[in-house]
Amino acid sequence: MSDVQQRAMRAAVLKALMDEVKKVYDAVRADADSGLFDLHRALGVTTIEVRLPGYDGAVAQVTLSLPKAGFVVEEAGFLAYCKAEHPTEVQATVPKPVESVRAAFRKALLGRLRVERDGTVVDGETGRVLDFVEIAEPGPPSTTLSFRKGGREEVAAAYRDGRLALPELLALPAAPPE
DSSP states (O other): OOOOHHHHHHHHHHHHHHHHHHHHHHHHHHHHHHHHHHHHHHHHOOOOEEETTTTTSSSEEEEEEEOOEEEOOOOOHHHHHHOOOOOOOOEEEETTTEEEEOOHHHHHHHTTTTTTTSSSSETTTTOBTTTTTEEEOOOEEEEEEOOOOOOHHHHHHHHHHTTTTTHHHOOOOOOOOO
Protein backbone atom coordinates (compact mmCIF):
# COMPACT_ATOMS: atom_id res chain seq x y z
CA MET A 1 0.00 0.00 0.00
CA SER A 2 1.45 3.39 -0.98
CA ASP A 3 1.88 6.24 1.48
CA VAL A 4 -1.05 8.14 -0.08
CA GLN A 5 -3.29 5.07 0.13
CA GLN A 6 -2.27 4.56 3.76
CA ARG A 7 -3.19 8.17 4.63
CA ALA A 8 -6.49 7.89 2.73
CA MET A 9 -7.30 4.61 4.50
CA ARG A 10 -6.57 6.23 7.88
CA ALA A 11 -8.83 9.18 7.02
CA ALA A 12 -11.64 6.84 5.89
CA VAL A 13 -11.41 4.73 9.05
CA LEU A 14 -11.36 7.78 11.32
CA LYS A 15 -14.31 9.35 9.45
CA ALA A 16 -16.35 6.14 9.80
CA LEU A 17 -15.52 5.93 13.51
CA MET A 18 -16.25 9.63 13.99
CA ASP A 19 -19.71 9.16 12.45
CA GLU A 20 -20.39 6.24 14.80
CA VAL A 21 -19.10 8.18 17.82
CA LYS A 22 -21.37 11.10 16.86
CA LYS A 23 -24.41 8.81 16.89
CA VAL A 24 -23.49 7.43 20.30
CA TYR A 25 -22.70 10.93 21.60
CA ASP A 26 -26.08 12.24 20.47
CA ALA A 27 -27.92 9.38 22.20
CA VAL A 28 -25.88 9.62 25.41
CA ARG A 29 -26.20 13.41 25.48
CA ALA A 30 -29.99 13.20 25.04
CA ASP A 31 -30.12 10.70 27.92
CA ALA A 32 -27.96 12.93 30.15
CA ASP A 33 -30.06 15.98 29.28
CA SER A 34 -33.22 14.07 30.12
CA GLY A 35 -31.71 13.18 33.50
CA LEU A 36 -30.91 16.84 34.19
CA PHE A 37 -34.47 17.84 33.19
CA ASP A 38 -35.77 15.24 35.69
CA LEU A 39 -33.44 16.54 38.44
CA HIS A 40 -34.63 20.06 37.76
CA ARG A 41 -38.29 19.08 38.01
CA ALA A 42 -37.72 17.11 41.22
CA LEU A 43 -35.12 19.25 43.01
CA GLY A 44 -34.62 22.48 41.07
CA VAL A 45 -31.10 21.48 39.96
CA THR A 46 -29.81 23.51 36.98
CA THR A 47 -26.11 22.55 36.89
CA ILE A 48 -24.29 19.28 37.38
CA GLU A 49 -20.55 18.75 37.55
CA VAL A 50 -18.86 16.15 35.36
CA ARG A 51 -16.16 14.17 37.17
CA LEU A 52 -13.81 11.41 36.04
CA PRO A 53 -12.64 8.34 37.94
CA GLY A 54 -9.40 9.07 39.77
CA TYR A 55 -9.62 12.85 39.39
CA ASP A 56 -10.64 15.12 42.25
CA GLY A 57 -12.01 18.11 40.37
CA ALA A 58 -14.78 18.53 37.85
CA VAL A 59 -13.65 18.45 34.21
CA ALA A 60 -16.87 19.95 32.86
CA GLN A 61 -20.37 20.97 33.77
CA VAL A 62 -23.77 20.64 32.16
CA THR A 63 -26.06 23.62 32.66
CA LEU A 64 -29.80 23.77 32.06
CA SER A 65 -31.09 26.93 30.41
CA LEU A 66 -34.74 27.75 31.01
CA PRO A 67 -35.87 30.40 28.52
CA LYS A 68 -38.23 33.02 29.83
CA ALA A 69 -41.30 34.36 28.09
CA GLY A 70 -40.59 37.42 26.00
CA PHE A 71 -42.51 40.01 24.10
CA VAL A 72 -43.43 40.49 20.47
CA VAL A 73 -43.84 44.13 19.45
CA GLU A 74 -46.06 45.14 16.54
CA GLU A 75 -43.82 47.90 15.16
CA ALA A 76 -46.46 50.14 13.52
CA GLY A 77 -48.50 50.17 16.74
CA PHE A 78 -45.38 50.87 18.80
CA LEU A 79 -44.44 53.82 16.58
CA ALA A 80 -48.00 55.20 16.68
CA TYR A 81 -48.07 54.91 20.49
CA CYS A 82 -44.73 56.70 20.83
CA LYS A 83 -45.75 59.46 18.41
CA ALA A 84 -48.90 60.09 20.49
CA GLU A 85 -47.51 59.59 24.01
CA HIS A 86 -43.76 60.24 23.73
CA PRO A 87 -43.19 62.35 20.59
CA THR A 88 -39.70 63.44 21.67
CA GLU A 89 -38.61 59.80 21.50
CA VAL A 90 -39.44 59.53 17.78
CA GLN A 91 -36.73 60.41 15.31
CA ALA A 92 -36.65 60.69 11.53
CA THR A 93 -33.69 59.67 9.39
CA VAL A 94 -32.52 61.64 6.34
CA PRO A 95 -32.33 61.98 3.36
CA LYS A 96 -35.37 59.70 3.02
CA PRO A 97 -37.42 60.40 6.16
CA VAL A 98 -38.09 57.17 8.05
CA GLU A 99 -39.54 57.49 11.52
CA SER A 100 -38.35 55.26 14.32
CA VAL A 101 -38.30 55.18 18.10
CA ARG A 102 -34.98 55.99 19.76
CA ALA A 103 -33.26 52.73 20.70
CA ALA A 104 -32.61 53.81 24.31
CA PHE A 105 -36.30 54.61 24.87
CA ARG A 106 -37.39 51.36 23.25
CA LYS A 107 -35.09 49.41 25.57
CA ALA A 108 -36.31 51.34 28.63
CA LEU A 109 -39.99 50.88 27.77
CA LEU A 110 -39.65 47.19 26.98
CA GLY A 111 -37.63 46.73 30.16
CA ARG A 112 -40.47 48.01 32.34
CA LEU A 113 -43.28 45.97 30.77
CA ARG A 114 -45.47 44.06 33.17
CA VAL A 115 -47.96 41.30 32.52
CA GLU A 116 -51.21 41.45 34.45
CA ARG A 117 -52.95 38.32 35.75
CA ASP A 118 -55.33 38.36 32.79
CA GLY A 119 -52.38 38.36 30.36
CA THR A 120 -52.63 42.04 29.47
CA VAL A 121 -49.28 43.76 28.87
CA VAL A 122 -48.94 47.17 30.55
CA ASP A 123 -46.30 49.84 30.97
CA GLY A 124 -45.05 49.12 34.49
CA GLU A 125 -44.46 52.81 35.12
CA THR A 126 -47.79 54.24 33.95
CA GLY A 127 -50.08 51.20 34.08
CA ARG A 128 -51.22 51.94 30.53
CA VAL A 129 -52.30 48.91 28.47
CA LEU A 130 -49.98 48.39 25.50
CA ASP A 131 -52.07 46.52 22.94
CA PHE A 132 -49.22 46.49 20.42
CA VAL A 133 -47.24 44.07 22.62
CA GLU A 134 -47.97 40.35 22.94
CA ILE A 135 -46.40 37.72 25.16
CA ALA A 136 -44.09 35.33 23.30
CA GLU A 137 -43.99 31.83 24.73
CA PRO A 138 -40.56 30.71 25.87
CA GLY A 139 -38.68 28.18 23.81
CA PRO A 140 -37.90 24.71 25.10
CA PRO A 141 -35.24 24.26 27.77
CA SER A 142 -31.76 23.39 26.56
CA THR A 143 -28.43 22.36 28.02
CA THR A 144 -24.85 23.45 27.55
CA LEU A 145 -21.80 21.26 28.16
CA SER A 146 -18.80 23.41 29.13
CA PHE A 147 -15.33 22.11 29.85
CA ARG A 148 -13.50 23.61 32.78
CA LYS A 149 -9.96 24.87 32.27
CA GLY A 150 -7.80 21.79 31.63
CA GLY A 151 -10.86 19.51 31.47
CA ARG A 152 -10.33 18.28 27.92
CA GLU A 153 -6.70 17.54 28.68
CA GLU A 154 -7.72 15.57 31.79
CA VAL A 155 -10.16 13.49 29.71
CA ALA A 156 -7.33 12.69 27.27
CA ALA A 157 -5.00 11.79 30.17
CA ALA A 158 -7.69 9.54 31.70
CA TYR A 159 -8.00 7.74 28.37
CA ARG A 160 -4.23 7.34 28.03
CA ASP A 161 -3.73 5.99 31.56
CA GLY A 162 -6.63 3.54 31.33
CA ARG A 163 -9.21 5.20 33.63
CA LEU A 164 -11.61 5.42 30.68
CA ALA A 165 -12.44 2.39 28.56
CA LEU A 166 -13.60 3.57 25.16
CA PRO A 167 -15.43 0.37 24.17
CA GLU A 168 -17.65 0.70 27.24
CA LEU A 169 -18.15 4.43 26.75
CA LEU A 170 -18.95 4.13 23.07
CA ALA A 171 -20.97 0.93 23.25
CA LEU A 172 -21.00 0.80 19.46
CA PRO A 173 -23.68 -1.56 18.22
CA ALA A 174 -22.48 -4.98 17.17
CA ALA A 175 -22.39 -5.71 13.48
CA PRO A 176 -25.64 -7.21 12.22
CA PRO A 177 -25.42 -10.97 11.57
CA GLU A 178 -24.76 -11.87 7.97
